[in-house]
Amino acid sequence: MTDTTATEHSRQDWQSDQEVRWCPGCGDYTILAAVQNFMADLDVKREEVVFVSGIGCASRFPYYMNTYGMHSIHGRAPAIASGLAVARPDLSVWVVTGDGDALSIGGNHLIHTLRRNINIKILLFNNQIYGLTKGQYSPTSEQGKKTTSSPWGSIDFPFNPVSLALGAEATFVARTVDMDRAHTQDMLQQAYEHKGSAFVEIYQNCNVFNDKAFIKLTGRDEREINRIDLEHGKPVVFGPDDQWGVVMEGGTARVVDVSAVGIDKIHVHDATADSPAAAFALSRLNHNPVGPTPVGVFRRRPRTTYETTLQQQIHDSQASRGPGDLARLIASTGTWDVKG
Amino acid sequence: MDPTDNQVETVHTAAIRFAGDSGDGMQVVGARFTDASAIFGNDLSTFPNFPAEIRAPAGTLPGVSSFQVHIADRDILTPGDQPDVLVVMNPAALKANLSDLAPAGTIVANSDAFIDRNLEKAGYDTNPLEDGSLDAYRLLSVPMEELTKTAVEKSGLKGRGVLRSKNFFALGLMAWMFNRPLDPTLEWIDKKFGRDEEVRAANEMAFRAGYHLGETTEMFRHTYAVQPAKLPAGTYTNVTGNQALAWGIIAAGQAARLPVMYASYPITPASDILHELARHRNFGVRTLQAEDEIAAVGAALGASFGGHLGVTGTSGPGVALKSETISLGVMMELPLLVIDVQRGGPSTGLPTKTEQADLLMAMHGRHGEAPLPIVAIASPSDAFETTIEAVRLALKYMTPVMLMSDGYIGTSAEPWRLPDLEQLPDISVRFATETNANGEFLPYLRDEKTLARPWAVPGTAGLEHRIGGLEKEDGTGNVSYNPANHEKMTMLREQKIARIADDIPEIVVDSDEGADVLVIGWGSCYGAILAGVRRVRGRGMKVARVHLRYLNPFPKNLGEIVSGYRKVLVPELNRGHLWRMLRADFLVDAIRYSKVQGQPFKASEIEAKLMETIES
Numbered sequence: 001m002t003d004t005t006a007t008e009h010s011r012q013d014w015q016s017d018q019e020v021r022w023c024p025g026c027g028d029y030t031i032l033a034a035v036q037n038f039m040a041d042l043d044v045k046r047e048e049v050v051f052v053s054g055i056g057c058a059s060r061f062p063y064y065m066n067t068y069g070m071h072s073i074h075g076r077a078p079a080i081a082s083g084l085a086v087a088r089p090d091l092s093v094w095v096v097t098g099d100g101d102a103l104s105i106g107g108n109h110l111i112h113t114l115r116r117n118i119n120i121k122i123l124l125f126n127n128q129i130y131g132l133t134k135g136q137y138s139p140t141s142e143q144g145k146k147t148t149s150s151p152w153g154s155i156d157f158p159f160n161p162v163s164l165a166l167g168a169e170a171t172f173v174a175r176t177v178d179m180d181r182a183h184t185q186d187m188l189q190q191a192y193e194h195k196g197s198a199f200v201e202i203y204q205n206c207n208v209f210n211d212k213a214f215i216k217l218t219g220r221d222e223r224e225i226n227r228i229d230l231e232h233g234k235p236v237v238f239g240p241d242d243q244w245g246v247v248m249e250g251g252t253a254r255v256v257d258v259s260a261v262g263i264d265k266i267h268v269h270d271a272t273a274d275s276p277a278a279a280f281a282l283s284r285l286n287h288n289p290v291g292p293t294p295v296g297v298f299r300r301r302p303r304t305t306y307e308t309t310l311q312q313q314i315h316d317s318q319a320s321r322g323p324g325d326l327a328r329l330i331a332s333t334g335t336w337d338v339k340g
Numbered sequence: 341m342d343p344t345d346n347q348v349e350t351v352h353t354a355a356i357r358f359a360g361d362s363g364d365g366m367q368v369v370g371a372r373f374t375d376a377s378a379i380f381g382n383d384l385s386t387f388p389n390f391p392a393e394i395r396a397p398a399g400t401l402p403g404v405s406s407f408q409v410h411i412a413d414r415d416i417l418t419p420g421d422q423p424d425v426l427v428v429m430n431p432a433a434l435k436a437n438l439s440d441l442a443p444a445g446t447i448v449a450n451s452d453a454f455i456d457r458n459l460e461k462a463g464y465d466t467n468p469l470e471d472g473s474l475d476a477y478r479l480l481s482v483p484m485e486e487l488t489k490t491a492v493e494k495s496g497l498k499g500r501g502v503l504r505s506k507n508f509f510a511l512g513l514m515a516w517m518f519n520r521p522l523d524p525t526l527e528w529i530d531k532k533f534g535r536d537e538e539v540r541a542a543n544e545m546a547f548r549a550g551y552h553l554g555e556t557t558e559m560f561r562h563t564y565a566v567q568p569a570k571l572p573a574g575t576y577t578n579v580t581g582n583q584a585l586a587w588g589i590i591a592a593g594q595a596a597r598l599p600v601m602y603a604s605y606p607i608t609p610a611s612d613i614l615h616e617l618a619r620h621r622n623f624g625v626r627t628l629q630a631e632d633e634i635a636a637v638g639a640a641l642g643a644s645f646g647g648h649l650g651v652t653g654t655s656g657p658g659v660a661l662k663s664e665t666i667s668l669g670v671m672m673e674l675p676l677l678v679i680d681v682q683r684g685g686p687s688t689g690l691p692t693k694t695e696q697a698d699l700l701m702a703m704h705g706r707h708g709e710a711p712l713p714i715v716a717i718a719s720p721s722d723a724f725e726t727t728i729e730a731v732r733l734a735l736k737y738m739t740p741v742m743l744m745s746d747g748y749i750g751t752s753a754e755p756w757r758l759p760d761l762e763q764l765p766d767i768s769v770r771f772a773t774e775t776n777a778n779g780e781f782l783p784y785l786r787d788e789k790t791l792a793r794p795w796a797v798p799g800t801a802g803l804e805h806r807i808g809g810l811e812k813e814d815g816t817g818n819v820s821y822n823p824a825n826h827e828k829m830t831m832l833r834e835q836k837i838a839r840i841a842d843d844i845p846e847i848v849v850d851s852d853e854g855a856d857v858l859v860i861g862w863g864s865c866y867g868a869i870l871a872g873v874r875r876v877r878g879r880g881m882k883v884a885r886v887h888l889r890y891l892n893p894f895p896k897n898l899g900e901i902v903s904g905y906r907k908v909l910v911p912e913l914n915r916g917h918l919w920r921m922l923r924a925d926f927l928v929d930a931i932r933y934s935k936v937q938g939q940p941f942k943a944s945e946i947e948a949k950l951m952e953t954i955e956s
Binding site: 016018045046047048049050053062063065066067068069070071072073076079080081082083084085086087088090091108109112310313314316317318320321322323324326327329330331333334335336337338339 | 375378379381524568569570571572573574575576577578579583587590591594599601603620621622623624625626628630631632634635636638639640641642643644645646647648650664665668672724757758759761798799800801802803804805806807808809810818819
């Protein structure tokens with residue numbers, strides 16, 4: 001076992017001795033490599049990094065990282081990671097989850113973790129299908145999707161994970177795509193640097209049960225006209241020669257021809273805006289059925305973390321009342337003596 | 341009138357029950373009477389009994405709230421089978437409580453509330469204060485509302501607030517009747533209401549007026565003296581089980597030299613543990629009010645993974661929700677304290693009433709083979725030490741532990757002799773800091789004696805490892821579906837828990853020479869069983885008694901003990917959980933004595949059942 005007191009510099013150092021077992025061609029391999037490369041470039045010690053996961057294909061992730069890790073139970077990773085991060089603010093705590101894990105069984109924990117702004121980095125691998133249980137529709141599957149559990153087409157209306165996270169007032173919300181490793185690493189970097197809960201949706205291809213679900217975003221021919229790269233402080237434009245842009249009308253985002261309205265009318269993305277409303281409107285552009293898809297950082301807003309405030313309360317309480325004295329505590333409601 | 345005219349009757353024990361509408365402040369005055377008695381030096385035991393409804397309509401039977409306190413000049417074990425004095429603030433309180441009153445007991449009634457509307461709500465055709473139906477009792481009708489109004493006139497308080505003080509009027513009257521010291525209550529009123537001078541003054545005036553009414557009115561010439569109890573020497577305080585349990589968690593953290601994380605979701609009757617711990621941030625205890633029960637246990641387990649003492653507390657329905665995560669804790673072999681303050685079930689059941697019907701859930705309520713230690717608290721004064729003991733087992737054996745309490749223990753109060761904190765056990769742990777197998781770290785390499793695995797926490801360089809819910813390969817902890825390995829690991833987990841029997845005290849039977857009936861109990865039945873046993877012994881009969889703190893594993897000599905008596909009686913507030921376990925483990929034809937009324941056993945019930953068993 002290597003001593004890791006020095007900063008790591010190679011991807012290999014972050015690989016565990018476990019054989020990686022995902023289906024050949026799974027998008028998870030690409031994300032794993034991106035995370036390992038990203039970690040290798042970071043000034044962080046391996047022993048101070050913890051990956052916590054729930055259940056699902058993505059949730060095997062911690063086994064393959066040569067860090068501390070826990071493969072827990074379905075949907076509960078954010079809750080477990082919350083306890084760990086609150087207890088140990090010195091650690092870098094990451095949650096790896098999937099669309100079923102995070103948004104179905106674990107939906108409650110996800111929104112409350114985001115609400116509390118606990119310093120956890122949540123990577124949601126979204127392939128819009130249940131892979132581990134072999135192909136049922138998921139909370140992000142489009143309406144009408146035919147699967148083993150929805151032979152007549154899914155009736156459920158899907159969640160948009162970015163909209164959901166913004167609705168929970170997450171302080172950092174981003175989206176990226178497994179095929180674009182450079183973009184993924186950039187989103188990981190920004191999530192890591194954010195103090196508080198960071199939510200990163202990663203579109204991930206399941207080549208067995210939902211192949212090419214994101215082809216419009218990744219295909220050579222389509223991606224240019226479908227992908228919107230959000231950049232803080234820049235007008236939201238996309239397409240060949242930035243032909244199209246996004247305007248805000250009554251709180252709704254709408255795609256327009258830039259030459260028709262003029263670049264001055266195009267919405268300028270402000271990731272740090274106090275209100276998540278504009279970011280939310282942007283997140284609706286590609287929702288049900290389809291539309292041009294924004295990727296990048298939707299929201300990056302500073303807010304005190306849960307554990308910082310808790311630590312402050314402990315500090316203040318000790319400053320004003322002194323460190324806890326058990327003898328005084330148990331006598332605090334009044335005592336009397338009985339003579340022998 | 342010269343107060344020396346009073347007839348003072350010295351009694352050894354007395355039980356007083358305050359009963360009224362749930363908005364009448366009966367719990368408050370009950371607690372104040374208790375504190376004054378504790379400071380006076382009586383031994384005591386209390387039994388708060390309040391409705392589950394948020395606030396049932398005023399004056400109705402479901403809205404009745406009561407608080408019983410038993411005071412004595414010797415050590416007592418229960419809040420008393422029957423109140424000797426019943427204070428009733430309205431007809432519904434009388435109706436709901438009269439059947440419990442001791443024969444020829446005293447009723448102190450707020451006669452102002454016995455008006456037609458209230459009588460009708462309580463289902464009375466005629467006024468029981470006037471129709472002779474209470475002739476078998478000593479009835480004292482007091483116009484408490486009118487007298488309170490007059491008394492608090494000078495406080496400046498106006499409107500509806502005036503009548504709120506009537507509970508303190510009733511308390512003052514009882515303080516006089518039982519020769520309670522006034523100062524503790526007056527100090528409490530100052531502290532509690534000091535910010536609002538009018539309310540403070542009104543409560544004090546009402547309290548004093550009640551006291552003076554007793555002193556000056558002829559109908560109250562009869563008072564009672566209960567002398568201070570002869571308890572073992574020491575410094576005492578008055579505790580509820582939930583309070584002592586919370587303090588036990590803090591103490592356990594100190595004894596273990598570990599920071600504590602208490603994660604919980606509010607649930608009756610366990611919430612007070614969260615409330616108590618949340619108050620004491622200066623002890624460094626982190627409390628987290630989770631979004632649900634599952635998150636609460638998850639956060640506690642996450643904290644344990646990080647090297648903290650993870651604790652979660654709840655009541656039965658909450659344990660049901662936590663069970664999957666507790667199983668994960670069993671598989672990952674991490675320490676975790678799970679507190680179950682049991683209440684009547686199933687489902688929402690009787691949320692404010694007590695029951696012991698979660699024992700088999702604690703024992704078996706997980707999927708797969710998932711054994712864990714179970715430790716039970718016997719009384720409020722036992723909670724502190726037993727909590728520390730449960731934590732000791734969790735840390736030493738790297739396992740979740742179930743700590744069983746119940747609503748009766750949690751909310752009732754009794755004197756507790758303060759422990760010598762210098763004598764707290766050292767339950768500190770040693771985290772793994774180095775590799776343990778030829779330069780490698782095997783997270784599932786076990787201690788030969790305890791079978792516990794090493795606890796290596798994140799942040800420790802060189803010991804990075806992954807744990808999780810999938811079956812572990814022996815030693816490495818890697819995922820393994822190997823059939824033989826699964827069986828081996830199942831056995832190892834089982835043996836680890838079984839070996840705790842070597843680490844807990846053997847049972848010492850409290851037995852009369854030649855007794856052939858053994859009564860065996862656990863948890864909050866402690867007081868009623870011991871009191872029942874004393875009564876049986878007082879009748880010259882022989883009996884043996886065992887009270888279990890450890891429910892899993894059982895103490896090593898328990899089998900020998902239960903097989904050594906002709907009859908084994910098992911009283912429980914359930915349909916026979918321990919009874920079933922004893923029969924299954926030891927093949928003894930134990931006798932079930934079950935009560936499922938949401939109420940604790942009475943000493944008289946145990947006495948009667950024991951007499952029947954002995955004589956049969």
